[in-house]
Amino acid sequence: MQEMMKKRAMELLADGTVTRVIGWRRGEFSYDISPAVFEDAAQIERDFVWDAFCGANVSKYLIRESAKGRVLAFLKPCDAFSMNQLLAEHRVKRENVYLIGIPCAGKADIDRIKARGIDGVTGIEEDGEAFVVHTIYGDERVGRADVLAERCLVCKSKRHPVYDELLGEEGEDLPDDARFAGVEKLEAMTAEERFAFWRGELSKCIRCNACRNVCPACTCENCVFDNPDSGISQKAAADPFEENMYHIIRAFHVAGRCTDCGECSRVCPEHIPLHLLNRKFIKDIDELYGTYRAGEDDETKNPLTSFTEGDAEPAVVRKRGRA
């Protein structure tokens, strides 16, 4: 697949369809791959990489890059949902991007590999359904399914809702049941248990803003949390309240627009399961206002900017689950 992608990228650069290509650049230890913009064939030949560690969602970069001229982006299915949402919100001009959908078998999470006690990694190779991890302390073999990112284990779709061309076979939507299991588990707890759970998680927050800055739905020019006139600008969570405030509002501001790409959880240096906040909103919206999938198309109205006369009253919250 990597060779096909490189070939297509070079062709599209050569025939002038695009002037730049967004992809991924290899790193030092095979897992530390950075998103990158390539401008010529030589760069692509040398540095372009596509493997199980290309986890970063490149769609957000297209806001900036597409403003500079036509750009090619390779999109995994989840990136394509993010992309489509950005197109629907007019953050990216469709004619300025050339989108190639690429299949994705799930991305590996280096932290899950390391959590198995593997350290001193010098290289990783894919070997069927396993990875061979070379380390200075010897080689280790780990099963692919054991080290996939959480978001990939509960992948929502292998289908690309938007693309100009596809490489490989188009996939299908996957059943959603597993995706909400984490939310359901929390819903089944008592309020005290939920409170304790979230305090434990959110108190780890170092307010690095990685979750916000990486989020393809967080595209405000000036975030409320950076705006001194908003009254809630914060730079560090100086009080537990601010941890709650930040994460509730961050999730709320992307509710109805979040495609559940899982980038927030991927980038969190403290491993806070931020997707559980976003998925709660997705689940609530599905249950209360009918199934809605952000990034599916650009016609269906966002559930938070629409309504029906028969909508549930807020008191519905009081009647549900355990208090």
Next chain:
Amino acid sequence: MQVNETGAFVPTVVAFCCNWCSYAGADLSGTNRLQYPSNIKIIRVPCSCRVNPMFILRAFQRGADGVILCGCHPGDCHYTTGNYYTRRRMTLLFSMLDYLGIERERTRVEWVSAAEGQKFAETMKSFAAEIAALGPNRRLEDLRCRK
């Protein structure tokens, strides 16, 4: 935390009231000499839709023990549809607060028209009593603001 002369907890309750209906409803209950608790702090807003989730959270941050939002009955919004959006927003916000383990009884939305002075007073009484029974807000308070 405020206590009364008998040592019982007196909650601080913030009520966001729509200018066109509930705020007038509060007025009406006043002119009708209907009593409602003095620990209800009314904040007038141009429409219930003006209240965004940060308002609710900031009220708790600043010492509220309960927050109630009052607007026009669905279908009667002065701006036609504002309260429909409010309804969705608050439903999702309250659900999220509940999900975070914050007492679900601390937040409420009620639709009170300008003619419903009685309903306004009753709603406020019952909400204040509910919050008093619940005790002080400890899960969504800002410790720096505690006196």
Next chain:
Amino acid sequence: MLFLKSADLERFLAAASETRTVYVPVDVEPKKSAYRKWTPGTAVSKGLKTTRSAKDFFFPQTEDLVGFRIENKKIQILDPRGEEEDFAVFGVRACDARSFGILDKVFLSEPVDTYYENRRAHGLILTMTCRRPAETCFCTAFGIDPASPGGDVAFTETADGWYVEAVTERGRDFLAPLGDLFEDRDGSGAEAAKEETRAIMKRLPLADLQTDAFGGGKTKEFFDRPEWASLSEACIGCGTCTFVCPTCQCYDIRDYDTGHGVKRFRCWDSCMYSDFTKMAGGNPRLTQKERFRQRFMHKLVYFPENNGGEFGCVGCGRCLASCPIHMNIVKVMKTLSEGQDES
């Protein structure tokens, strides 16, 4: 040489806790640790590094600087600090131990930052050698020897316990009353363990990382390098690298109105943030390229220029592990020095 058997660690920490609060690394997830206050039964992490650095102990993420109360239009100034208590940090690796020296150069230079100074005066640093360095480690590039970690007391780890040596006077005073917790062993075991660590360091993928290209006085050489554009292109402008970094010390000062007074606090800030240099009149660093460049120029050129050649990086590798897009100081150093060879 003093030797603490693995089985006696709990006794040692209990004894140390009698005179001060002791913080130890604890596993919060598999292979992910954070410093926690030690209480009886707390299991000390065997991991290499905590996710956050140890700078929090001396330079916490937020701290109140001053309080204001305003009565009758008069401003009353309140110093929020109480008596600082003695504490010890256990299991500090060589990289973090060196970082304190770097922070000292900032906070203890005139005018002295008394908030930091107080904590430094009360904090005892118990360091530990690294037995199983990670691929992200490159402390040796900055002249750090992970087998001689420094601090006040150094623990050299072996299979069945630790050789313990006082490094400073303060360390000696601390160890003096704890004598009966230790065995007396000849130091050959310690030397062997240290050599083992040094041998591993030589095998690490970043063992050959060179710093020669960088240093004070090289602003002109690096500032306008074209490589900054591609190095910074994927940077999302978050503060992860800054906040996990043991030597990043930029801070912001903010006021918080509590409704019954004002707390002025300082908190970590990041030069990677878009609003770091934003003023009413504009922002001199408009794009992420300038912000990104500032962080690395500061560590590799500006800091050594002001501090006798010492770099503002200790090679702990936390930014390598945490960066959302895997850009880091190693890639910057390699790219910039490669480009230099070509030119």
Next chain:
Amino acid sequence: MNPETLIPHPVVVEDVRIDTPDVKTFRILTREGDKPFDHLPGQCAMISVPGVGEGMFSITSSPTNRAYMEFSIKKCGHLTSWLHALEPGMEVTVRGPYGRPFPVEEDLLGRDLLFIAGGIGLAPLRSVINYVRDNRERYGDVEIIYGARSKDDLVDYREILEEWQTTPGVRVHLTIDREQVGWDGHVGFVPNYVKELNPDLKKTVLVCGPPIMIKFTVQGLTELGFAPEQIWTTMELRMKCGVGKCGRCNIGAKYVCKDGPVFRYDELGELPDEY
């Protein structure tokens, strides 16, 4: 002063003078009625309104003024808007002095001086000008070129007319950007005016104003034959701590709050172009 550099002191705003539509000059005293602390010309201090924030401002009064301290502040952001709402008798806090001053007792001593200011850029220079006026015998000829958008935007206009212009050996040239009814003085931008006046190359120049004005003025001076070593300027960047630790005003290996704000132009040339 308290050795705690980050803990400020309450001071009373004794007087608020409206200089221009967007500049006010605040006279500051301790509660006991004294000047808060001594400083040197060109140094700055952190002024704060608790709950709003803190900002670095040039001390515009001269060190020779033993009675009080003054700050001329232009309303341009969040904090300055609050400061502009202050009334006499209200309190703010202050800490300082910070930064490197103009070298009035070193390089400038005995020299012919040329001050060039634009708009609120007069604030830091006013301190030097008055210091020099009060020590007239120790300095040579003084020439001041000052420009603003309009006559109403000239800060300290009365002091200029009544005190500066009447001091022997001090010449003042005023200019405004555009023609205005009631103004019969020079019209034109400061950099051009400087070239027109063609000052003596022996002079030492002190220049302050908006970055764009400084840039073109220095360009003009260089064309006239002035060397960068003859030109002094003062910078402004976002600052928080004032003592070279918070990292905000770091340019190259320098911290504007500690190593500046006053720089000789050749020193600025050594710094990366970030200003």
